[in-house]
Amino acid sequence: MNQPGAPAVAAAESGPRGPDSDTVGRTRSRRQVVITMGGLLLAVFLASLDQTVVGTAIPRIVTDLGGFDRFTWITTSYIVASITFVPIVGRLSDLYGRKAFFIGGILLFLVGSVLAGASQTMNQLIAARAVQGVGGGAMMALAFTTVADLFAPRERGKYTGYVAAVYGFSSMIGPVLGGLITDNLSWHWIFYVNVPLGSAVIFLFIRFFPNVRPAKRKHRLDYPGMALLIAAVVSLLVGLSLAGVEYAWSSPQIIGTLLFAAVTAIAFIVVEWRSADPIMPLSIYSDRIVSISLAVTFLTGFAMFGTIIFIPLFFQAVLGTSATSSGSFLTPMMLSMVLAAALSGQALSRFGGHYRIQGLIGFAIFLVGLVFTSQMTPDTSFLEAVAFITVLGFGVGITYPCFSISVQNAVPAQLLGAATSATQFFRQIGGALGLAVLGSYMTARFHSRALEALSAEVQSAFPSHQLDDLAENPQALVNPEALDRLRASISGQDEQLLAQLLESLRSVLSSSISEVFLVVTVSVVIAFAMVIFLPESPLSDRRPHQADQPQKTA
Known part of the structure; x- marks a missing residue:
């Protein structure tokens, strides 16, 4: 009798399902698995670190290279290149094997790192970051797929949790590490430091990475x-x-x-x-488990990225903390996310892989956190705000491993790369959409209500062009220099007027951010409802591939 959700794909892509776990144990040593996982986690650390490590170095980079009008593309070029090549590399690894593409991705990442560190102009740096992004995308695409190659479905949960935890941890420490390296060495070294670490990963992978060979047949590249x-x-x-x-x-x-x-x-x-030989086999989307899981992953990315971007803004602009302090207030949230991802992965492996139940629990906790965060105001204490976002982060972390596991368990071995990379792709596309749509929504809500919230006395005290600028971009709430310019414009008048202005702007911004959290809440409710209808297929004890022994080195 067929398991729910699996047959459509299996019928479309026939092939061997793989040996039992005893055979696998004899084929691959524990030492090889441990070393491979260590190298894989280090590769994930480098790829995800480079998404955030640059942020704190940007002021120094702009000072040295110029190009202030293009500095956002230092990060954007990396992310665009990374997302674009995730599904391509995932599918090509199904057709030609993981090892060459993983090592090639690391090499490309290191070449981009060297070029970025040696850049003399902003355009050179942006181009180098795009090269880095292609390599980083390949590394991220194959990380979760390699876990599927190394372990049976029932074992994958805890290792997927480890990968997710490393991803979250490296994203969290990226800004701090970038600041330390920039202050003590130079911004060039935030890129050069990748070279020795990445070279070590390449050495480990050449020697120990299992050489999983797909069935030999001619492929016509798409x-x-x-x-x-x-x-x-x-x-x-x-x-x-x-x-x-x-x-x-x-x-x-x-x-x-x-x-x-x-x-x-x-x-x-x-x-x-x-x-x-499609680069993105559409047959996998006919499977109910896969289609629901990917839709939920998309909504999770939309909600997660759309939430995280506004929390520092709330701390800085509404509660009045510095940029450094707002980052430290985020630490408990990120730690709870990392811890929850690791625990969720362990639970999937130990208790039978109930990804639907764990997904529902995670989204329920996520919703509780969102309800609390949507009620935050300028009167909310720092302790309350940190507690609310920590609950939110824990819920997100629980969901992280669930849907990679559900997708991997629903597809045959020949489509593991395409299916697993699809989960990364849809999460990141959802995140990009969340950042753009929710950012524009928040800005529009703030702009429409900012001037209306000001008293007639305040409006008459300040130049109209300044008030219009503040309604477009309330930088005086987060930028001391902008605040000083605003204060200078009412020199000789009552400072109380400035306090009233800032208080009104904080109140409007707080309510605008709260509305964003309510929109995010709706997307999470939809995801929760979809998970209710997600079929739960038992996790197999059988691995998908028979791997070779580690290659001998001369």
């Missing part, structure tokens, strides 16, 4: 599919990055970019249906 996927994803992400920042959502530039993304996405789907 070049049209890859080209259309790159065009669709890049135009979507660039459009979302510029919308509401460089251009209005209604501008011809944004409408044209997003329309191009939609047209190329439709063309991509048509090409994939007709391709003999």
Whole structure:
């Protein structure tokens, strides 16, 4: 009798399901597995660290290289390149094996690191970061898939939890580490430091990484599919990055970019249906477990990234903390997320892999945290705010390993790379959409109500152009220099007017951020409802592949 959710894919892609765990134990030593996992976790650490480590070094980079109008692309180019190549590398590893692509991804990442450290202009740095992003995307795409190759479904949970925990930990310490390296060495070394660590990973992988070989047959590379996927994803992400920042959502530039993304996405789907070896096999989406899991993953990314970006803003602009302090207040939330991901993975392995139940528990806790955070005001204490976001982080962490495991358990071995990378892809696309849409929503809500909240006395005391600027961007709430300029504009008048202005702006910003959290709450409720209908297929004790012995080195 077929397990719920699995047969459609299995029928579409036939192939050996793999040996039993006893055979696997004889084939691969515990030492090889431990060393491979160690190298894999270090690779994940480097790839995820480079998404956040640059932030604290940007002021120094701009001072040295110039290009203030383009500095946001130091991060954006990395993220766009990383997301774009995740599904491509995942699928190619199904067709040609993981090892070469993982090592190639690390090499590309290191080449990008050297080029970034040696950059003499802002454009050179942006291009180097894109090269880094392609390599980093390959590393992230194959990390979770390699766990699936190394372990049977019942064992994957705890190791997937470890990978998720390392990802969260490295993202958390990235800004701190970037600041330390920049202050004590130079910004160049936030890139150069990758070289010795990445080289160690390459050495370990050459010697110990299992060489899982797919069934030998001729493959016709899906070049049209890859080209259309790159065009669709890049135009979507660039459009979302510029919308509401460089251009209005209604501008011809944004409408044209997003329309191009939609047209190329439709063309991509048509090409994939007709391709003999599609880069993104659409057959996997006919499986109910896979389709629900990926939809939930998309909503999780939307909610998680859309929430995390506004919490530091609340601490700085509403509660009045410094940028450094707001980062430290985030630490308990990130630690709870890391801890919950590790514990959730352990629970999946120890208690039978009830990913649906654990997903429901995680989203329920996430919702509790969101309800509390949506009620925060300027009168909320620091301790209360930290407690609320810590609950939120714990809920997110519980969900993190669940849906990678559900997807991997639902597809045959030949599609593990494509399916697993799809979970990363949809989470990141959801996150990019969440950042863009929720950021624009919050800005619009603040702008529409900021001036209305000011008393007539306050409006008459300040130049109208300054008030209009504040309604567009309340930088006086977070930037001491902007606050000083505002204070100078009412020199000789009652300072109480400035206090009234700031209090009104904080109140409006607080309510605008609260509305964002309510929108996020709706997306999490939808995800919770979808998980209720997620079939729960028993996790197998059988691994998908028979791996070779570690290669001998001369």
